Amino acid sequence: MDGLLASTPVSLCHAAVLTPEGVMRTPLPIRAGRIDAVLASLAYRVDLRDHLIFPGLINAHDHLHVNAVPPLPAHAPFPNSYAWIGAFQAHFQHPDVVAALQVPKALRMRHGALKNLLAGTTCVAHHDPWHPALDEDDFPVALLRDYGWSYALGWTDYGPPVRESFAATPVDRPWLIHLAEGTDVVADAELAQLDQLGCLAGNSVLIHGVGMSTQDIGRVIAQDAAVVWCPRSNLNLLGRTLDPRRLCAAGRLALGSDSRLSGARDLLDELAGIVDRYELDPTPLLALATTQAADILRMPSRGHLRPGAIADLVIVEDLGGDPARSMVGIERSQIRAVVRDGVPRIADTDFAEWFAMAGVETVPVVLDGKPKLLARPLADPALLALEPGLELSTTEHELAMASGSYP
Template sequence: MGAIPSGMNATLCHAATITPEGISRAPLPIRAGRIDTTVTPRGYRMDLRDHLIFPGLINAHEHLQVNAVPPLKATTPFSNSYAWIDAFQAHFEDPAVIAALQVPKTLRLRHGAMKNLLAGTTCVAHHDPWHPALDTEDFPVALLRDYGWSYAPGWPGYGPPMVASFAATPHDCPWMIHLAEGTDAIARAELAQLDQAGCLASNSVLIHGVGLREQDIERVLAVGAAVVWCPSSNFVLLGQTLDPRRLCVAGRLALGSDSRLSGARDLLEELNGVVDRYELGTWQLLELVTSRAAHILRMPLRGFISPGAVADMVIVEDQGGVEARSLVGLHRSQLRAVVRDGVPRIADPDFAEWFAAAGIETVPVMLDGRPKLLAKSLAEPACIALEPGLELVAGQAGRHKCAAASGVD
């Protein structure tokens, strides 16, 4: 499968560009996969009046390869994630789990990335060992690359050793670890354990943090560390989650979906699940999956729409009114287009001309009952078969061919 081109020039006109910093109605020029400063006379123009353009979403915590693995059914919450891991060992004998794990890891990783892309997530922090499949040119999403990680203080047999990994991570790169993922004394003790080991610093990114107490959160903020909040996964495994408000106000909180093994279907569903809780407004929630996530993960060219930034975007219809100008409350089939590196990857059929102008061959698909066009390089049948709600339209796989478009550089 060939890579998707990102070098075309385009200008998006008449849409409202929405970022945590405000709303702009200026034309949005794209050049070579980045947001440009000036509109050029040549290039593809698209009129998006009555539309909203958001930055592509950033999923700050995911395990891409397990999204098609059947979850463990539990009748009562676990005291911590280690207890869940122990219980999962017997679950490995379930025929459905065996079958899911027999799918090649390369394909499972692509499926996890596709799941994210369909819901407007264009960049993911993958918290597992690196795999060559993640380096392919046509991988569906961008990935956090310059980082260090360890798995968890209480599970040293998987992933890099905690102290050595932290020491090897440059201070200007994030270092991630599952921490305080529980409600018991074991989870509550982990921040002090991390601190005593010298692994709590401004680049420490703590995943989950359910067991963090008020004084622990103040310690996290004092050193400039941050937490990635995965509420759906926390409720499924532990029966409760972190109170996010103090960290959110301080700008030290991002949002992650974990994976479907324990968490929400996607990042949009994660947002929808917390919108009416915790006194967080829709603008604050948007920050958690755009600008705040980018800042915490040290990705200065993502999470906002501004000259020089990567042209990753989510386009939706403008439903009118300030309160409606949000991605919160939408589902993935309602997204008009998901744009990565300045070109659409999945979009409604009336975006066909933009695909053609970019030289991208498309395949018609149905997403949760709605027709879409998907870039052909992403339309691997085996990957699509893993995703509930996504299906190829029979007999039309070659219908939308790339075509020459006038006025395109």
């Protein structure tokens, strides 16, 4: 669906563009799905005065296929994730869980990706076995690829073995593992265990890290390893999360939403919950889901808007003051447009001409009460039915029903 745009340069004009160096107020050229260094004279121009352009967000931790599975009702914090996993076994028999897991896995994968896209996340690290659906050309988001992973030290019957997986991962690629996801002695001991196995290095990406001590955090920083912070999931399951400030200041912290099975609705929801709780300014907080995430996950062409970067963008209204505040704390319906590979995927209805110039057919939808245009390949009714707050517009739904077909 992106063929026309590949040969049609685009210039995003009059917006403020957020970069690692600050805010620039120059046109942002896009050619062939990447940020260009030169503004083409015949580019299609999109007037974005009074707007801000951010890099597409990077979700450093999600389990894409379980975002529609009902969470486990919890009346008290669990001591660690293994206890939560054990408690969940009985929950598998709940009729709502059974029904959710009967949805084809490929569709559930697409739903997890669409959930991310709607909130301005254009790239996701999926922490589970690869699935063919992830390689589809019209998959809603980009994915971390060519990485190593194990699930957790204490759960050996799922995922690749820890030591073998780490050894097989090239040193220039990230290696992911859930670690110290708890508040008890089991979680407290896991970083030392990982270190003893020889699996703590500069490419080790530790998910959660709640049980790590001050000394453990120092050890992570000294090794140039990193942690992915999922505060809502931690608070929901464990009643506690890590103090992010030291890792954030060292550039060794990224942000993940986890899945809705335990965590936030999406990365925007996670950002909104953090900004007033943890004494992090909006700009460094946003870096956890852009520049720092890209560095930790070894994705040099993402997380920024310099020439050569993949043109994944989030466009919002400029609310004035600190530019990052225009992104941190907003609702997903307030995003004006989400752009992947230089092509709008969901946007407000006044962006219809840009969709048309890009050769993208659209379907009118309503997102949390606000009319939007959604790229047609993402408007499968079975997919939309999985996402609360997203539905075909009344007119489109009536036309589809009358014709006996859907987009």
